[in-house]
Amino acid sequence: MKQNKQIVRDLIDDCILYFEQQSYSQDRIDRYKSMWEKGIVWFMAENSILYYDASVGDEYIRTHIAGRLITPGQRDFIRSVYVLSEFMKTGTVSKRRCRTAERKLSGRIGLLMEQFLLHLEVLRRSKITINDHRLYLFRFLVFIEGKQVQSVEEIMEDHIIIFISTSTNNNICVVSSLRYFLRYLFEIQALSHDLSEVLRHYKWNKKEKLPSVYSAEEVSGIESFIQRGDATGKRNYAMMLLATRLGLRASDIAHLSFSNINWEGSTIILSQYKTGKKIELPLLVDVGEAIIDYLKYGRKKSDSQRIFLYTRAPFTEMTNAAVAGTLGQIIGSSGVDTTRRKHGAHAMRHSLASRFLENKESMPVISEALGHQNTTTTMSYLRIDIESLRQCALDVPVVPERYYEQKGGVYYER
Numbered sequence: 001m002k003q004n005k006q007i008v009r010d011l012i013d014d015c016i017l018y019f020e021q022q023s024y025s026q027d028r029i030d031r032y033k034s035m036w037e038k039g040i041v042w043f044m045a046e047n048s049i050l051y052y053d054a055s056v057g058d059e060y061i062r063t064h065i066a067g068r069l070i071t072p073g074q075r076d077f078i079r080s081v082y083v084l085s086e087f088m089k090t091g092t093v094s095k096r097r098c099r100t101a102e103r104k105l106s107g108r109i110g111l112l113m114e115q116f117l118l119h120l121e122v123l124r125r126s127k128i129t130i131n132d133h134r135l136y137l138f139r140f141l142v143f144i145e146g147k148q149v150q151s152v153e154e155i156m157e158d159h160i161i162i163f164i165s166t167s168t169n170n171n172i173c174v175v176s177s178l179r180y181f182l183r184y185l186f187e188i189q190a191l192s193h194d195l196s197e198v199l200r201h202y203k204w205n206k207k208e209k210l211p212s213v214y215s216a217e218e219v220s221g222i223e224s225f226i227q228r229g230d231a232t233g234k235r236n237y238a239m240m241l242l243a244t245r246l247g248l249r250a251s252d253i254a255h256l257s258f259s260n261i262n263w264e265g266s267t268i269i270l271s272q273y274k275t276g277k278k279i280e281l282p283l284l285v286d287v288g289e290a291i292i293d294y295l296k297y298g299r300k301k302s303d304s305q306r307i308f309l310y311t312r313a314p315f316t317e318m319t320n321a322a323v324a325g326t327l328g329q330i331i332g333s334s335g336v337d338t339t340r341r342k343h344g345a346h347a348m349r350h351s352l353a354s355r356f357l358e359n360k361e362s363m364p365v366i367s368e369a370l371g372h373q374n375t376t377t378t379m380s381y382l383r384i385d386i387e388s389l390r391q392c393a394l395d396v397p398v399v400p401e402r403y404y405e406q407k408g409g410v411y412y413e414r
Helices: 009-019 026-046 054-064 073-090 107-122 127-146 157-164 172-187 195-199 216-225 231-244 251-255 285-297 320-333 345-358 363-370 375-381 387-393 402-412
Strands: 267-271 279-282
Touching: 009 026, 009 073, 009 107, 026 054, 026 375, 054 073, 107 267, 107 320, 127 157, 127 172, 157 172, 157 195, 157 216, 172 195, 216 231, 216 320, 231 251, 231 320, 231 345, 251 345, 320 345, 363 387
Parallel strands: none
Antiparallel strands: 267 279
């Protein structure tokens, strides 16, 4: 822990030294120096304040920034103050991250919603599933509070119908979540009648979607577009191959750890982040070499067991969104025509499935390679290639004529 007060210029010098040790770019360091000089240093000089502490930084923000419509530039000045305060307190600076939107389920109805989510935990629903329910229920709570509804007994059928009639809420996930919650309220006798019946036969506007698929030549062009001369390029190439050659989701790439790779057995073994299903994939030569190249010549030293890190200080673990965004940006910039096609890790997953189909792999084999629980899910990946699906189907043996003649053919008379 650092001392509680420090001469501001000494503190800034220490912080700059830390930035240099953490390999911050000179442009970023110069940017911070400029903001400190024009912001907190100027403020302290104007008010004859020699020693800096967090309260000084808060006072600067309160008197010179807070209360206004904050611009991106002002947000950077706020960040520069928080950096000084954090460095004084911990001796480090954490990476700036987007804050997850807080979905607080408040009031009497919100309390029952929280109780419902705990019920889902008892049923061992996944964290992702529970978070999805929280999002949909939060939307419904905001809606009914806007209608001055304060208790579940005041919820009317019209409220439910109007809520799910909007384009945002008119989908199977929202409808199912709301129906499940309303049925739960009836089961615990919070409602005297089962409002979930309102949604039993409700038809949402389901729009058929075709998967985005890229040819083998296009995928090869995307891979070769990546420049592997620096740490970022080496990392991005390894991540892209995991998506194009093995069909891993962005979330599984982000969570890939050293323990998942069996170098001796040339396999990758992991539990999928989305489904929890354990899969074992071959560690292809090109994929393995790309990972090794990144680990030896691109990855910064870190205690993290995750393989992929940010290439800018402080070199923390990449998030699911960061991996997805990086791969999408590469595909979009590669020169491959993405018109009317999605261009992310999932598109590469669809493309790999299509390639399996072209090679006439059976449906169970494709499902296993993609880590699907059943072949029904796999079918949604392959709707675009009807001809290949026909070739993938198992042959139906010809029924011999004598089968129809048994017992005089009495069972087969029209």
